[in-house]
Structure formats: structure tokens, C-alpha cells
Amino acid sequence: MINEIRAKSLGYVYKVIRTLSKYFIFRLSKGKQNQPDLESVINFGDSILDLIPFKPTLFNFSIPKKNKVSVYDLEFPSPFIVSSFKMHSSSLQMWSSMGAGSVIVKTILPDVSLGNSRPRIQEVDWNGKPHILNAMGLPGPGISSFISTIQDWDWLKKLNRPVGISIGGHSSHDYFESIKKIESCSFNFTYFYELNISCPNTPDGANLSKHVDQLDALLRDLRQITNRVISVKLSPAQTNKEIKSYGNLLSSYDRMIVNVGNTRPTERNVVGLSELQFTRPVAGLSGPALIERTREMVRELKSVNVPVIATGGISTASDIYNLKSDGADLFGMATSLVFNPFILVELNKRF
Ligand SMILES: Cc1cc2nc3c(=O)[nH]c(=O)nc-3n(C[C@H](O)[C@H](O)[C@H](O)COP(=O)(O)O)c2cc1C
Structure with a gap:
């Protein structure tokens, strides 16, 4: 009960700070004749979080023991996973303390990348x-710098839950080489890999989701160098037939998970954004x-023998209930954590 009140109060404070920061940063941009850009609000929020003392204590919420889920030899204290979208240490640590069963770190490419031009994210x-x-x-x-950075995150060593390392690339070769590099280091925390083959925002980030044979060849090569869960x-955007055939491919390898899925390719004008507000x-x-699409994909995989992470659109306890009935094992979240990270506390209580 006390924890619930604490979560609700902190959730309220979080929303107020977020709304005020957005309001003032957008007003400031307009005053300077700049286009309001959500990324400035995010960066500001990250800096505030860095300054907050005693984060592990302040944001610490226990997870009921019954929420534990095991997938292969990975033990997730709760089935709620922070989907790959953030590489900010304090945010990942905060979500873990609040009750995420795992955090999947933002996708890393082989080399330094600036990404697309701004504005490139809007609410x-x-x-x-x-x-x-x-x-x-x-x-x-880039992968080399990422490896040294993550080795410095001391909190990961005390985390006692698996961490996801999301790998991106421009070709199969990139995915292979990045994993080979990681395999040559020793991290002292438990981790699994995620291959992001569905990024809609780089020219070739979704190539492997169109060529199942190329993914097959990559997995064959990867299984020569690692036995880690992938x-x-x-x-x-893939068809149901493709989702099933990818699921079948994954079930033919050991220790695989399928994650459905990524963001949905959408035209900016469909959601009311102009070229000035959003460059792409x-x-x-x-x-x-x-x-609804996430549920459909999970159902498509029901007859396929591979553990499923359901990601995309989760925002309520009934979404979790439905996805679990559809056959999902773990539940990935990004957007709902941006709007209210304390949803993790509520979901853990109601699971
Ligand atoms: C700002 C932002 C950045 C993201 N970056 C990544 C990424 O680096 N790698 C990835 O696999 N997915 C990325 N995603 C997709 C999310 O992990 C997730 O699959 C998607 O947002 C759907 O889940 P949601 O509806 O809970 O947000 C990103 C999403 C957002 C909103």
C-alpha cells in the first residue's frame, strides 16, 4: 500500500516536471524562432535525472517473487522489459530499480553514428x-566505445538480472563483427543479444527482415562463436506469413527468442506533422x-516453438493479460515508460 502511494506520488511529480519542461523548452525554442523539438526536452530530463541523489533508494520498488520468468538459463525477476530505445545509464538504472525484469540497451552500430537530422522525434x-x-x-x-562505456556501469554488476545488448548493422557482416568483438571481452553481468533487423530509420536497418535466408546464414555463423541467447x-510491417517463417527459422536454432516488434513505419503527415516539425x-x-498488431503477431507465433517478447503499444494491465493469453512470455515497453515510468510498479503488482 505504502509503495503504491509512493509510486503514484512520484509518478505525479514525474508528469508535472515533464509537462513543465516541455512547455518551457518549446516556448524558448519558439522565442528563438526555432522549431520545438522533443529531443531537447528528453536531453534536459536526462540531465535532471543524473542530478537526483540516492536514485537506487528513491526509485526502489520490490518485485513480487511470483513474477519471475525463466527463459532458457536467463532468470527475469519480472516479465516487463525495457525495450531497446535508450542508452542513458541513469534512466536504465531507474527503470531496473522500479521493477523492470531486464533492460535492453539502445541498438549499437559498428561505427560512430550521428543519426538523422533534427527534429527527428516528436510526441x-x-x-x-x-x-x-x-x-x-x-x-x-560505435561498438568499441560502447563496450568501454558499459564496462564502466558498475550498477549492472549488482543488477542480478539479464541485460539485453541490441546490435544493429548495415549488413550481416556488421552484426557478426560486433558480436565477435563483444565475445572477445569479459562483462561481469549476465546478458543476451538482440539483433535489431527492423529499424525503419536507417537506409538498410531492416534489410535482414526482408531476406530470411540471409538471417539464416548469419545465425549459422553466430552459432559458431556464441552460445548466448539471441x-x-x-x-x-512484415506480413503474417513472414512473421511465421522468421519464427520457424528461429525455432530451428538453440536458445533463440523472437521479439515482435519494432516501431511501425508511418508517414509524418498522417500524424499531423509538417516538414518543419519533422525532417523525415x-x-x-x-x-x-x-x-492490436502486436497481439496479432504474437498469435501468429503460437504454434512456433520459440519464446516470445511482445513489444509495441503496451500501456495497461489488460494489454499484458491479453498478450499473455495470446502466448507472449515477456513484455517489452518503451513509449509508456516515457509517459509514466511508474507503470512498472503497477504492472508488477497486478501481474
Ligand atoms: C525514441 C525511440 C528510439 C528507439 N530506438 C530503438 C532502438 O535503438 N532499437 C530498437 O530495437 N528499437 C528502438 N525503438 C523501438 C522500441 O524499442 C519499441 O520496439 C517500439 O517503440 C514499440 O514499443 P512501444 O509502443 O512500447 O514504444 C525506439 C523507440 C523509440 C520511441
């Missing part, structure tokens, strides 16, 4: 509910509008 209203349109384009420091993240004509939509 949009869709059917009266807040969503996000993003075309970040996988900005990041999740493969598919796209809601097509980007990835995330949030509640995705839930």
Missing part, C-alpha cells in the same frame, strides 16, 4: 492518446496504436 496525438514518432536513425558511439526483433517523411510510430 503526437493519435486517437486521443499520446504516441511518439521517431526517426532517430540509431545515433550512437533475440531477433521483427517489424510490425516516414518514421517509426510507437505507442497504444500498435497493440
Whole structure:
């Protein structure tokens, strides 16, 4: 009860700070004749979070023991997973303390990448509910720098739950080489890989989701160098037939997970954004509008013998209930955590 009140109060404070920051940063941009850009609000929020002391204590909420889910030898204390979208250490640590069973770190490319030009992320209203349109384009420091950074995150060593490392690439070779590099290091925390083969915001980020034979060849090569659990993240833009054939391919390898799925390719004008507000004509939509497609993909995989992470549109306890009935084992979330991270506390209580 006390924890619930604490979560509700902190959730309220979070929403107030978020709304005020957005309001003032957008007003400031307009005053300077700049286009309001959600990324500035996100960066500001991240800096505030970095400054908050005693985060592990302040945000610490226990997870009921019954929520534990085992997939192969990975033990997730709760089935709620922070989907790959963020590489900010304090945010990942905060979500873990709040009750995420795992965090999947933002997709990393082999080399330094600046991503697409800004504005490349905006909040949009869709059917009266807040969503996000993003075309970040996988900005990041590149695999070598990522390896040293993650080795410095001491909190990961005490985390006691699996961490997902999401790998992106321009070709099969890139995915292979990045994993080979990681395999040559020793991390002292438990981790699994996720192959992001469904990024809609880089020119070739979704190539492997169109060529099942190329993914097959890549998995064959990867199984020569690693026995770690590998999740493969598919796209809601793939057809049901493709989802099933990818699921079947994954079930023919050991220790695989299928994650359905990524953001949905959507035209900016469909969600009411102009060229000034968003540079790219097509980007990835995330949030509640995705839930029905996520459920459909999970059902498509029901007869396939591979554990399923359901990602896309989760925002309520009844979404979890439905996805579990559809056959999902784990539940990935991004957008709902941006709007209220304390949803993790409620979901853990009601699971
Ligand atoms: C700002 C943003 C950045 C994202 N970056 C990544 C990424 O780097 N790798 C990835 O696999 N998915 C990425 N995603 C997709 C999410 O992991 C998730 O699959 C998608 O948003 C659908 O879930 P949701 O409706 O709960 O947000 C990103 C999503 C957002 C909103």
C-alpha cells in the first residue's frame, strides 16, 4: 500500500516536471524562432535525472517473487522489459530499480553514428492518446566505445538480472563483427543479444527482415562463436506469413527468442506533422496504436516453438493479460515508460 502511494506520488511529480519542461523548452525554442523539438526536452530530463541523489533508494520498488520468468538459463525477476530505445545509464538504472525484469540497451552500430537530422522525434496525438514518432536513425558511439562505456556501469554488476545488448548493422557482416568483438571481452553481468533487423530509420536497418535466408546464414555463423541467447526483433510491417517463417527459422536454432516488434513505419503527415516539425517523411510510430498488431503477431507465433517478447503499444494491465493469453512470455515497453515510468510498479503488482 505504502509503495503504491509512493509510486503514484512520484509518478505525479514525474508528469508535472515533464509537462513543465516541455512547455518551457518549446516556448524558448519558439522565442528563438526555432522549431520545438522533443529531443531537447528528453536531453534536459536526462540531465535532471543524473542530478537526483540516492536514485537506487528513491526509485526502489520490490518485485513480487511470483513474477519471475525463466527463459532458457536467463532468470527475469519480472516479465516487463525495457525495450531497446535508450542508452542513458541513469534512466536504465531507474527503470531496473522500479521493477523492470531486464533492460535492453539502445541498438549499437559498428561505427560512430550521428543519426538523422533534427527534429527527428516528436510526441503526437493519435486517437486521443499520446504516441511518439521517431526517426532517430540509431545515433550512437560505435561498438568499441560502447563496450568501454558499459564496462564502466558498475550498477549492472549488482543488477542480478539479464541485460539485453541490441546490435544493429548495415549488413550481416556488421552484426557478426560486433558480436565477435563483444565475445572477445569479459562483462561481469549476465546478458543476451538482440539483433535489431527492423529499424525503419536507417537506409538498410531492416534489410535482414526482408531476406530470411540471409538471417539464416548469419545465425549459422553466430552459432559458431556464441552460445548466448539471441533475440531477433521483427517489424510490425512484415506480413503474417513472414512473421511465421522468421519464427520457424528461429525455432530451428538453440536458445533463440523472437521479439515482435519494432516501431511501425508511418508517414509524418498522417500524424499531423509538417516538414518543419519533422525532417523525415516516414518514421517509426510507437505507442497504444500498435497493440492490436502486436497481439496479432504474437498469435501468429503460437504454434512456433520459440519464446516470445511482445513489444509495441503496451500501456495497461489488460494489454499484458491479453498478450499473455495470446502466448507472449515477456513484455517489452518503451513509449509508456516515457509517459509514466511508474507503470512498472503497477504492472508488477497486478501481474
Ligand atoms: C525514441 C525511440 C528510439 C528507439 N530506438 C530503438 C532502438 O535503438 N532499437 C530498437 O530495437 N528499437 C528502438 N525503438 C523501438 C522500441 O524499442 C519499441 O520496439 C517500439 O517503440 C514499440 O514499443 P512501444 O509502443 O512500447 O514504444 C525506439 C523507440 C523509440 C520511441
